[in-house]
Amino acid sequence: MTHSDGVPMPLSLSADGPLAGAVTVPGDKSISHRSLMLGALAVGETIITGLLQGEDVLATAAAMRAMGADIVRGEDGRWHVHGVGVGGLLQPLVALDMGNSGTSTRLLMGLVASHPITATFIGDASLSRRPMGRVIDPLGQMGANITASPGGRLPLMMTGACPAVPLRYVLPVASAQVKSAVLLAGLNTPGDTVVVEPVPTRDHSERMLAGFGAHLTVEAAPEGRIITVRGEAQLRPQTLTVPGDPSSAAFPMVAALVVPGSDIRISNVGLNPTRAGLIDVLRAMGADITLHDLRDVGGEPVADLHVRHAPLTGIEVPPEMVPSMVDEFPILFVAAAFAQGRTIMRGLEELRVKESDRIAAMASGLSAIGVMTQELADGMIITGTGGEAIAGGATVPAHLDHRIAMSLAIAGLHARAPVIVDDARPIATSFPGFVAMMERLGARRQGPAAVH
Incomplete structure (x- = not known):
């Protein structure tokens, strides 16, 4: 059975206080x-x-x-x-x-x-x-x-x-x-x-x-x-170790940046330079992300990340950064929702033909929970709250897209009313332990069980 079969499983996450702890993310x-x-x-x-x-x-x-x-x-x-x-x-x-x-x-x-x-x-x-x-x-x-x-x-x-x-x-x-x-x-x-x-x-x-x-x-x-x-x-057979997926690490990383007081560590994250654009963009916005124990695993650069809550400021994301973080834009949209001022993101045409139209899906989802968005043909402009909680208070569709589901769930961590993702089953395609990991960091799942 695929995740698109059967009964939808709603998901809502909240944070009653700072996120804290050390976690690992699934293999890349x-x-x-x-x-x-x-x-x-x-x-x-x-x-x-x-x-x-x-x-x-x-x-x-x-x-x-x-x-x-x-x-x-x-x-x-x-x-x-x-x-x-x-x-x-x-x-x-x-x-x-x-x-x-x-x-x-x-x-x-x-x-x-x-x-x-x-x-x-x-x-x-x-x-x-x-x-x-x-x-x-x-x-x-x-x-x-x-x-x-x-x-x-x-x-x-x-x-x-x-x-x-x-x-x-x-x-x-x-x-x-x-x-x-x-x-x-x-x-x-x-x-x-x-x-x-x-x-x-x-x-x-x-x-x-x-x-x-x-x-x-x-x-x-x-x-x-x-x-x-x-x-x-x-080809010769190999003995390989798969580093942690930076696309999966993006979710707890942004969660810690937007939930006040948070302080977390994420171990064994792959930092291939063709994949690590999100960290550079978040740092340009003011993120507090420190790399520890830089090392090589199976020919890929790897490090442990120390992420602490920090005030973010909107920027214009250079279009040349897109290939190195194309899968991370849905969660970057969430970070932008809590930044001070406008974040402008262009050159994202590729997002239109992912598991969903990720520009349209995130624009409508964020708008429904009180975020000021302007959808562009090739991207989005988001005006953030300056760190204040968003309104929340809506059920938002995941569009059968694992990254949309996780991104909108993270947005609900700092909201005045619950954000309910209509169906969390697609998360199992890339991050089966997502909810359990967020709970270990201190998030609280509201409503029916979704993804373990």
Whole structure:
């Protein structure tokens, strides 16, 4: 059963006093997806510690099993992946159910594109509304045969090309998922597959491909980052530790900044520079965030965060920051709601085609609970309270979107009347322990139980 089935589960959080304590957040979702996929393409056993066990990542694991990989979770929590080798994916006997995961869908399409198999991709109602055309185009150029539903959406059937045609592809939009799909397709494509990235995006795929032994180069050029992967690769199994997801850490971090008197620590947070834009933006607004014990875990920079309540001031967020924090804008909107003055955020067109239209969803949700918002075609302007509690007192829709649900729940922590999120079940896609973590920090759940 996916989170979109069954009876909605409302959620309302409040804070009777400061948040305090030390918590960890789930493993990074982007790295978790890629570790399963690349482990399944290596020959031998890959061992993964700290894998996120949300619904999205479990959908990736199920899909790789359906294509021949042996993937099991040990009693100690470590995951063991016995791969089939590049070129060794098997014909799946069932449709690949991606649930709510756009990342799983787009990256797995890249894998299938250069293997001689046919796969059908299906998903829940939210995922089935999301366009796949930006991946269909380059993979079609490489030779894959793709039949999609109207608008380039799921359900979708793909037959891979073998051999696929190597491609030099200039990304028309900043998208780590499109870049990764093309690079993954290139693993089983003769010759060199090249992606030109005019605007840098998260680089987990490049780091992990190199770590698994792919012949990959990255060079800077006037046109952008040029990433080249040599095909017919032989990947080596790895022992990996997945750092904490910075996108998940964003929720307790902003909660501590807006609830007066709060003082918390968040351990083992990944700080890949292509993902850490939110911390820079919050600091520019006056946030008190200190990094401790900076270290390297599995090729990724990691630190512990010490976050204390601080008065925030509205700023104009530089558009060039967007790729490094695109998933964090819903919770940044919440921080802006409590800042002094206006926060102006533009260049966010990508948010229109996420699990929901995140600009429209957050603008309507925040307006309903008393926040002054101005929705723009490519962003939002928010006039904050200067640290005062917002009005609250409304039920707001999550739109089947985990980040909308968590962001609006955090907004309710400093509200004069309850903020009720209509359905918290989507949170399980990325952060199954969200409510329990917030309760450990001192938040109080009101009303029916939602996500444990």
